[in-house]
Amino acid sequence: MHESTTPTPQMPPTAELTSEHAVIKRVLAVLERLIGRARRGEAFEAESLASAVEFFRLFADACHHAKEEDLLFPVLEARGIPKEGGPIGVMLEEHRQARGYTREMATALEDRDRDREVAEGRFLSAAENYLELLTQHIFKEDNVLFRMGDRVLTGDDQQKLAVGFCDVACRSFDGKTREQLEAIAGELEDRWGS
Ligand SMILES: [Fe+2]
């Protein structure tokens, strides 16, 4: 059983995002393990890798990054944290790069039917780039940007963000609820976690 990270009403917005980072990191750890198996020539676990890509596309790139881009970052900017040439601009650029790697992983999986070796090589390069990018991106948000945010957000900002986050969490992403997406993380970890 995996503990749900479904937000509680008392949870500050940055803490909610950090709890989502923890879920994303669990799937990144699975991705790293599966990359290792493929790189050692053991097996290319296409089915599990496709589940991981679906999780990254919907939970990380769509749900989580939407909360940051559409809700948190504009408030941080309004409270004086710079966007252009500053930490918010860097985070937005990294989200853009992350979505590119996710697309490349998905396309490479589709192309396995045509030229398996080339497609798997493309997948592994994109997956390694994604792993490295997201790992350091999450570290910077948790340890730098969110700490800055906690200092500048007012109580009213926190309340409004909590309501907005709740609204995003209730959407469905390609027909999947947030709970179903978290379940993908749990299934992958049960199968491939240490
Ligand atoms: Fe982010």
Ligand SMILES: [Fe+2]
């Ligand atoms: Fe994040």
